Amino acid sequence: MDKEVLIEVNKVKKTFKSLVAVNDVSFKVNAGEYLALLGPNGAGKTTLIEMIEGIQKQDSGDILIQGKSWKGNAEKLHRVMGISLQETHFIDRNSVEETLNLFSSFYGLPQSRSQEILEVVGLEAKRKTYVNHLSGGQRQKLALGIALLNNPRVLLLDEPTTGLDPNARREIWNLLEKLKQTSKTAMILTTHYMEEAEYLCDRIIIMNKGSFLAEGTLPQLIKSYGDGEIIHFTVNKPFKESLKSLPSVRNVFWEDKGTKGKLVVTDITDTLPHLLALIAQEKLKLLELESRKVTLEDLFISLTGKALNE
Amino acid sequence: MNNSFLQLVFLQFRSFYREPAILFWAIGFPIIMAGVLGIAFSNKEIKRKVMILGSTDSASFEKVLGADIGMPSRFTFIYGTKRQAELGIKRGEIQLYFLPSSDRITFFLDPTNTEAQNTYLVLEREFRRDNKVTKKIVVQPLTSQGTRYIDFLIPGLIALGILNSCVWGISWTLINYRIKKLLRRMIATPMKKSYFFLAQFSARIFITIAEAVILFLFAAIFFKVQITGSILALIMVFLCGVISFSGLAILVSSKTANTEVANGLINAVTLPMMILSGIFFSYQNFPEWLIPIIKVLPLTMLADAFRSIFVEGAGIKEILLPSLILLLEGIAFYWIARKIYKWS
Numbered sequence: 001m002d003k004e005v006l007i008e009v010n011k012v013k014k015t016f017k018s019l020v021a022v023n024d025v026s027f028k029v030n031a032g033e034y035l036a037l038l039g040p041n042g043a044g045k046t047t048l049i050e051m052i053e054g055i056q057k058q059d060s061g062d063i064l065i066q067g068k069s070w071k072g073n074a075e076k077l078h079r080v081m082g083i084s085l086q087e088t089h090f091i092d093r094n095s096v097e098e099t100l101n102l103f104s105s106f107y108g109l110p111q112s113r114s115q116e117i118l119e120v121v122g123l124e125a126k127r128k129t130y131v132n133h134l135s136g137g138q139r140q141k142l143a144l145g146i147a148l149l150n151n152p153r154v155l156l157l158d159e160p161t162t163g164l165d166p167n168a169r170r171e172i173w174n175l176l177e178k179l180k181q182t183s184k185t186a187m188i189l190t191t192h193y194m195e196e197a198e199y200l201c202d203r204i205i206i207m208n209k210g211s212f213l214a215e216g217t218l219p220q221l222i223k224s225y226g227d228g229e230i231i232h233f234t235v236n237k238p239f240k241e242s243l244k245s246l247p248s249v250r251n252v253f254w255e256d257k258g259t260k261g262k263l264v265v266t267d268i269t270d271t272l273p274h275l276l277a278l279i280a281q282e283k284l285k286l287l288e289l290e291s292r293k294v295t296l297e298d299l300f301i302s303l304t305g306k307a308l309n310e
Numbered sequence: 311m312n313n314s315f316l317q318l319v320f321l322q323f324r325s326f327y328r329e330p331a332i333l334f335w336a337i338g339f340p341i342i343m344a345g346v347l348g349i350a351f352s353n354k355e356i357k358r359k360v361m362i363l364g365s366t367d368s369a370s371f372e373k374v375l376g377a378d379i380g381m382p383s384r385f386t387f388i389y390g391t392k393r394q395a396e397l398g399i400k401r402g403e404i405q406l407y408f409l410p411s412s413d414r415i416t417f418f419l420d421p422t423n424t425e426a427q428n429t430y431l432v433l434e435r436e437f438r439r440d441n442k443v444t445k446k447i448v449v450q451p452l453t454s455q456g457t458r459y460i461d462f463l464i465p466g467l468i469a470l471g472i473l474n475s476c477v478w479g480i481s482w483t484l485i486n487y488r489i490k491k492l493l494r495r496m497i498a499t500p501m502k503k504s505y506f507f508l509a510q511f512s513a514r515i516f517i518t519i520a521e522a523v524i525l526f527l528f529a530a531i532f533f534k535v536q537i538t539g540s541i542l543a544l545i546m547v548f549l550c551g552v553i554s555f556s557g558l559a560i561l562v563s564s565k566t567a568n569t570e571v572a573n574g575l576i577n578a579v580t581l582p583m584m585i586l587s588g589i590f591f592s593y594q595n596f597p598e599w600l601i602p603i604i605k606v607l608p609l610t611m612l613a614d615a616f617r618s619i620f621v622e623g624a625g626i627k628e629i630l631l632p633s634l635i636l637l638l639e640g641i642a643f644y645w646i647a648r649k650i651y652k653w654s
Contacts, residue, residue: 053498054498055494055497055498055654056654075500078498078499078500079500081498083495083498085491085494085495085498087491088491088495089490089491089492090490090492091487091492103499106496106499106500106501107499107500108500146495
């Protein structure tokens with residue numbers, strides 16, 4: 001039963017006037033699986049996730065949660081679903097505890113559930129604090145706590161860590177990781193942080209301008225880009241000779257009129273001595289040199305021609 | 311040159327004229343109001359209804375004074391008994407009444423009511439002009455309960471309080487929820503939508519009762535304002551009033567997610583009623599064609615019903631019809647609101 005499909009999106013399309021926000025996308029999420037929708041702002045992530053949440057309606061295609069569509073099943077689906085919206089404000093001058101009690105009442109849950117959630121998200125010390133006095137990270141923890149009140153089978157989080165500092169982000173990640181170990185919740189998370197998708201999710205879908213560009217586990221995606229390494233360098237003058245002919249170089253990208261470059265290589269130990277030799281031979285001065293593994297960001301740039309956070 | 315003072319000024323202008331809704335509420339709405347009120351008050355003559363105690367033949371003042379007295383005011387003289395006259399004052403139908411006798415004319419009016427004062431002054435001037443009337447003129451202030459301006463004002467203010475409390479309290483809260491995307495978050499749970507609205511209304515009953523009781527106690531202690539009619543009737547029409555205005559408030563909140571538009575909408579609902587419904591001065595001064603419309607406005611209906619209970623001693627029988635109409639209006643407003651309500 002591990003492979004129970006909880007979310008099924010089939011050829012879903014949504015258009016706003018002339019803008020195609022979500023263009024004919026399909027995917028499935030199994031129980032216990034965490035899926036990331038990774039893409040820049042305006043990629044259509046929120047529209048897609050809000051259609052799964054039942055807040056927006058698709059123009060065409062099907063969305064099934066536990067095999068049920070929203071039509072006629074809204075009440076049932078709300079009960080198995082936990083969501084956190086991109087921006088969540090709560091009602092000013094209500095405490096954390098009061099807010100949790102309000103939302104647990106919607107699910108017919110006792111107030112003791114609020115207490116459990118306070119512990120789960122680590123807001124016990126803030127229980128009496130007015131929600132408008134919470135920090136961004138605490139507010140997101142509260143939003144996540146509300147999403148978890150009903151022990152959802154399906155968890156949909158829209159940019160849960162956007163705008164948070166690294167510490168707060170790490171705390172949210174830990175919460176979600178713990179949840180993954182203790183439940184079989186299926187989660188979809190939208191983000192434009194590559195590390196978040198890498199760290200939390202089993203599967204990543206890269207989305208841009210309403211379409212899916214790539215899909216798979218992190219190793220699969222990296223492999224689709226071509227396993228390998230990256231060399232960044234800056235020299236004082238442009239090279240005369242092409243770098244393409246250096247050993248194991250697969251691709252060359254230039255910035256700044258031929259003085260700042262990026263090499264995609266199969267094996268860095270093959271390429272580097274030759275690159276340095278060429279620099280010496282052409283009497284150039286090496287200003288910067290850095291090498292690293294291929295990341296999702298490289299894949300994203302190669303797919304879209306721009307960086308994720310641009 | 312890029313002057314920061316000018317930039318800051320332009321900033322204000324831009325946010326003003328680039329929001330069509332603000333333009334409407336800031337410019338269009340006042341013009342419409344001016345138009346409506348202008349039509350309402352464009353009668354060249356001001357109607358002044360005066361009651362004379364006695365029968366028609368006891369003295370025909372219209373004959374004595376001539377048809378064109380007091381222009382631009384137009385006087386209408388009605389003849390009636392002291393009881394009718396007092397009721398007329400309580401309802402704001404007449405401003406004063408007088409009793410002619412062999413050696414004097416005694417005016418009865420509330421000295422704190424400026425309209426009554428004006429009417430008295432114009433009338434006195436007419437009497438004295440060309441010595442048409444040479445009798446002594448005496449003024450007897452009306453200070454008995456139920457005939458004073460405060461007796462007219464307090465029930466109306468309580469009704470207005472309910473309107474403001476509902477429309478500002480409910481509409482403003484709900485529109486804010488929408489702006490903060492809380493409505494969107496709430497409907498993503500199994501929350502019952504009917505509970506959501508019922509809660510708004512239920513809380514509002516307690517709040518408006520508290521507000522009304524405080525205002526009434528103040529008026530009772532300092533101005534000896536009394537409720538002469540049935541308390542049960544008062545409770546009944548009060549509840550129907552809250553239902554009506556809550557429905558209206560939910561309807562007002564049903565679409566917008568913009569604070570300026572919300573502000574404008576709320577004012578558009580409350581201001582005309584505040585002016586037309588005879589809260590501060592009697593609506594009898596409006597043109598006759600407008601009065602039937604004014605009378606079916608929810609605020610007029612509630613204020614009139616309150617007034618009849620406070621000063622005329624009305625019971626359940628008298629307020630049954632307005633209560634029913636208020637109730638139906640409330641249900642209709644709520645029904646429409648639910649049909650068009652925007653949650654996200």
